[in-house]
Amino acid sequence: MSIRERLSGNEAVAYAMRQINPDVFAAFPITPSTEIPQYFAQYVANGQVDTEYVTVESEHSSMSTCIGASAAGCRAVTATSSAGLAFMYEVLYVAASSRLPITLACVNRTLTGPININNDHSDSMGARDSGWIQIYAENNQEAYDNYLQAMRISETPDVRLPIMVCQDGFITSHAVENILLEEDAAVKAFVGEYHPEHALMGRDHPLAVGPYDNSPYCMEHKVQQAEAMKNAKRAILDVAADFEKTFGRKYGFFEEYRMEDAEVALVLIGSTAGTAKACIEDLRSQGIKAGLVKIRVFRPFPFEEIAAALSHVKAVAVMDKSEGYSAAGGPLFAEVRSACYDLPNPPKMIDVVYGLAGRDCAVQDVERVYRYLLKIVETGEVGPRYIHMGQRSAKEEVLGNGL
Amino acid sequence: MSYIQAKDINEKTPWQGLTPGGEIYEGGTSKLTLTGQWRVNRPAWNSALCRQCLLCAPFCPDSSIPVKDGKRLDFDLDHCKGCGICAKVCPFKAIRMEQEVHQ
Numbered sequence: 001m002s003i004r005e006r007l008s009g010n011e012a013v014a015y016a017m018r019q020i021n022p023d024v025f026a027a028f029p030i031t032p033s034t035e036i037p038q039y040f041a042q043y044v045a046n047g048q049v050d051t052e053y054v055t056v057e058s059e060h061s062s063m064s065t066c067i068g069a070s071a072a073g074c075r076a077v078t079a080t081s082s083a084g085l086a087f088m089y090e091v092l093y094v095a096a097s098s099r100l101p102i103t104l105a106c107v108n109r110t111l112t113g114p115i116n117i118n119n120d121h122s123d124s125m126g127a128r129d130s131g132w133i134q135i136y137a138e139n140n141q142e143a144y145d146n147y148l149q150a151m152r153i154s155e156t157p158d159v160r161l162p163i164m165v166c167q168d169g170f171i172t173s174h175a176v177e178n179i180l181l182e183e184d185a186a187v188k189a190f191v192g193e194y195h196p197e198h199a200l201m202g203r204d205h206p207l208a209v210g211p212y213d214n215s216p217y218c219m220e221h222k223v224q225q226a227e228a229m230k231n232a233k234r235a236i237l238d239v240a241a242d243f244e245k246t247f248g249r250k251y252g253f254f255e256e257y258r259m260e261d262a263e264v265a266l267v268l269i270g271s272t273a274g275t276a277k278a279c280i281e282d283l284r285s286q287g288i289k290a291g292l293v294k295i296r297v298f299r300p301f302p303f304e305e306i307a308a309a310l311s312h313v314k315a316v317a318v319m320d321k322s323e324g325y326s327a328a329g330g331p332l333f334a335e336v337r338s339a340c341y342d343l344p345n346p347p348k349m350i351d352v353v354y355g356l357a358g359r360d361c362a363v364q365d366v367e368r369v370y371r372y373l374l375k376i377v378e379t380g381e382v383g384p385r386y387i388h389m390g391q392r393s394a395k396e397e398v399l400g401n402g403l
Numbered sequence: 404m405s406y407i408q409a410k411d412i413n414e415k416t417p418w419q420g421l422t423p424g425g426e427i428y429e430g431g432t433s434k435l436t437l438t439g440q441w442r443v444n445r446p447a448w449n450s451a452l453c454r455q456c457l458l459c460a461p462f463c464p465d466s467s468i469p470v471k472d473g474k475r476l477d478f479d480l481d482h483c484k485g486c487g488i489c490a491k492v493c494p495f496k497a498i499r500m501e502q503e504v505h506q
């Protein structure tokens with residue numbers, strides 16, 4: 001039986017961690033993820049878990065601790081945000097290339113600078129090519145459910161890749177919402193125990209991890225890693241299917257909201273999906289066929305699946321909650337637009353960069369995007385493809401000047 | 404259980420035949436890599452001057468001075484990298500560094 005509760009996103013993740021009782025937690029605080037190690041420290045102090053709680057001096061060290069622990073055969077977890085994730089950059093690649101299934105709770109916060117503590121996705125988007133699986137949540141329930149599924153995906157023998165479970169800083173991490181929790185025993189049974197075939201400790205054969213890799217071998221190992229990321233697609237769906245069977249909540253690579261007959265659609269990640277859904281209901285009551293694709297899994301990127309989901313849509317706005325500074329749009333736009341290239345009739349597609357560093361995005365803002373898409377459909381003219389929304393401006397902007 | 408062994412992997416092995424992340428499931432595999440090819444200088448041992456004090460062997464960072472029954476043997480030139488430490492520490496000038504000539 002599920003338990004009805006009210007928790008913040010950070011509490012929900014810490015609660016899941018307590019239920020899983022990982023072997024090692026490497027802790028270093030950074031806003032807005034700090035509460036996760038803070039709540040977990042209480043579980044440790046109360047004897048509710050027997051996790052080795054390692055307080056370290058930096059995020060580079062927390063990830064390094066996870067790497068050592070994971071290589072030793074332990075289930076290792078950590079949590080971070082923003083500059084903390086950036087400080088892990090070097091070792092994120094070591095974790096992935098050493099094929100260590102570490103679980104990182106990423107509470108998304110903008111990346112400095114200018115220094116700011118609020119939400120956007122620039123931190124985890126910066127790590128998108130580090131070889132980590134990345135799963136994003138719309139709300140607290142999804143943050144909890146994604147965390148429960150994370151280890152099984154990442155520990156799958158033909159995957160063996162670390163996983164980042166992301167949620168929006170403050171919006172999700174600090175807002176208290178209704179949530180369905182699962183019972184400890186059911187969670188333990190679902191997640192299972194971690195018994196890797198090879199480990200530095202407790203095996204009858206030795207192991208060396210992360211040796212120097214000469215050029216005659218290194219590319220082959222990178223190809224193995226790329227294959228593992230492809231395998232993760234299957235593992236993600238397998239685990240989601242079992243999760244639905246066990247707990248009744250359904251997950252996939254993305255959620256399609258009112259997409260069956262949608263003519264205009266948004267593609268976005270995270271908490272803005274709730275705002276978009278409210279807007280879609282408004283627009284639908286006015287006879288406008290609006291839909292939404294909410295990305296859950298960004299790495300591995302569901303390339304063919306996204307294309308199929310958008311194949312019948314006339315105009316799409318990809319909503320990027322991070323700047324790519326590419327002068328051509330954000331990272332989500334690049335991927336979605338590329339995925340649609342092979343469609344016989346690709347939708348017209350624009351990129352709307354929004355919500356940077358905590359800039360609010362309300363139902364009216366989302367509505368302006370849909371109305372702009374309707375204009376594109378009507379005129380057949382796409383106009384500028386790379387647009388910012390929500391900034392103050394001295395001139396007239398495509399999506400209003402925010403003043 | 405048998406795992407992929409370092410001796411079964413070489414520069415012709417396809418990616419499917421390598422271990423994940425390059426992990427190694429046995430000890431002492433450095434023996435299989437002939438690092439002696441990297442050498443610029445090579446040590447030459449003059450056994451007539453050598454007093455078998457055995458100072459050189461533990462100083463060698465590449466375990467390239469084999470010791471058997473309390474006596475050092477000639478260099479393991481498959482692995483010696485020619486650093487010259489042994490020549491420096493030998494109190495009896497029984498080791499001389501020479502220019503390596505690779506065939």
Ligand code: SF4
Binds near residue numbers: 490
């Ligand atoms: S030259 Fe260096 S590597 Fe070679 S035997 Fe002497 S100490 Fe060892």
Ligand code: SF4
Binds near residue numbers: 453457492495498
């Ligand atoms: S240090 Fe010199 S004398 Fe001593 S064992 Fe080595 S070569 Fe011989």
